[in-house]
Amino acid sequence: MDYSQFLFMHHEIGVLIVFLLVFLFDTFLPARYQSKLAVTSCVLFGIYTVLSFFTPLDNAEAFSGMFVTSPIVASIKNILNVGMFIVLLQSIQWNNSDHEVIRRGEFIELMLVTLFGMYLMVSARHFLLFVIGLETASLPLAALVAFEKKQYESHEAAVKYLFTAVFSSAIYMLGLSFVYGFAGSLYFNDIAVACGLAEGSMLLYVALAFVVAGIGFKISLVPFHLWTADVYQGAPTSVTSYLSVVSKGAAAFAAFIVLTQAFGTVYSAVWEWMLYALIILTITIGNLFAIRQTNMKRFLAFSSISQAGYIMLGVIAFNATGIAALSYYVLIYVVSNLTAFGVIQAIENATDKVDMTDYNGLYKTNPKLAFAMMLAMFSLGGIPPFAGFFSKFFIFSSALAEGSVAMYVLVLIALINTIVSLYYYLLVVKAMFINPNDNPIPTFRSHWTERAGLVICVAGVLLIGLVSCIYTFLNQAASVSQLF
């Protein structure tokens, strides 16, 4: 065996080293150092995140084509790293609180393991490796959702998450077994060839319907979204923010890779129309349910469902611009959503309040937090000077690149839904700035880690849209990645 092929797995090796260092720190260092564990692991991960930007970008494969890395895949992993770093930074204070202190190490280690699984999902070009990555990414998350041991909601959320996750992987793997039945191989390339030959066969339709449904569960597309709101509400806020940005982003990338690389040959024949219907349903129903939410975490859950619909526009575009726009969208979604979750978490840590009515009059007492939340809402809604506008613009234009009438209709529906979404995003802004409140959240000073996380996110919201070289770089990376 040629061991040098492991050297292509820069990101995987990096995250494993961070994991081992955190694990050794957690296990062997005496108790007086343990209070520094969360900060140390965050710093270690930050160093790794910065270093990972300098890894060589080239096309390479390991394990006879099971594992592939290319410029766009490396960029995707860097985006996931950024999200993970901000989540770790924002979780430090919660992680050091009295009732979590005893499980501090486990939290960080499980997060790092799920990140490793997500890397495998993005890089896999063989379904065995892909399924292992998927399960490595979703099983530890169930344990993370159940992390608040004393709280009933956390366990209810964990049961709902785990059982739907296993159910969806069962459906997904049933589809894979049919794919194996007619393709005779689990390599994406071989499946693409076999799919092209089997076009029109009933088995192909059934298999792909199962596979799309399984992926839909992971990205929480409507009609497979029912677990999302409950899990987001019940899980600890750090885990919720992780689920809503990093986990969802990785699943969206994986959906793109699987659908284009393994099933690309039957794009217009089979799965374009499945995805078309799912996107319309997801954007519309996610928006309509978001309007009636009062709990902030549930509200952001439905907002993230409708955002997932927008993200999938990059998949249905089916071209190299699609993956560039998708990565760009996920990057901006990471910073905007983490701003919102950072504010929610700061307020929850200080006062235990998560209802939208509690946010009434927040501007009077905590103007900076209210301002950050306003920027996040504007960015998620897509108001021009902020980053969210540019991500929506690029993802719409990538979906329109082909120029068919159906795509114009799809983008029109997405645009109308953007206006609907502005209504409920602005409801939050109205609550904070206009609604009167006799008993508002008192003025408090949040922990420096939370402030640092918010500063990074707000800078991202303000700058990423304007710094055009990021999108140019992603577009360049996508076009040299031999995806199409």
Next chain:
Amino acid sequence: MDLTLLYYLVPSIIMFACGVYGFITRKNLIAILISLELMLNSIDINFVVFNRFLFPGQMEGMFFALFAIAIAAAETALAIAIVINIFRVAKSVDVQNLTKMKF
């Protein structure tokens, strides 16, 4: 009597359908977990049978089944742990009681 592909596939699909039915109708979390196991095991049968009958020259399906068994074991361990925790907090493992969060 010749045992063809169909003699294995039909029971496996029936098994999967039973799993889905049980997942939807059962009230007890442990029973739901058993239904999930049924679904996962029927997938293993599918893989092994496709490999044995259609592609006897290779081992890919067998290996997938092996890994799927390991994954299913990990899932069960985690699910049991969470169900035990639920029992500690709620004194019941009935899904009808897990309705604090909805809509």
